[in-house]
Amino acid sequence: MYSKKTEIINKSGIHARPGSAFVREAKKFVSNITITKLDAEDNPVKSCSAKSLVLVMAMMLSKGTHIELSASGEDEQAAVDTLAALVDSGLNEL
DSSP: OEEEEEEOOSTTOSOHHHHHHHHHHHTTOSSEEEEEEEOTTSOEEEEEETTOHHHHHHTOOOTTOEEEEEEESTTHHHHHHHHHHHHHTTTTTO
């Protein structure tokens, strides 16, 4: 398993358009990928599959939310690094 923490930086958080971009990218990998919402102390609050737009949207990830991306499988590091870079870039909205 490989994981990385990051923060949602785009003004509107993860809504339909950036959520679609995130899930579309996640589905390119064969690894099981999880996105976990973290509280102020970086404790896990809620997790879901990064490959489900409905579940990702239900997480209500707003600007400033800390998340952890984790994956297990043959391309786990590439999956997490790619998705973290996408989040760090503002999910194509900055």
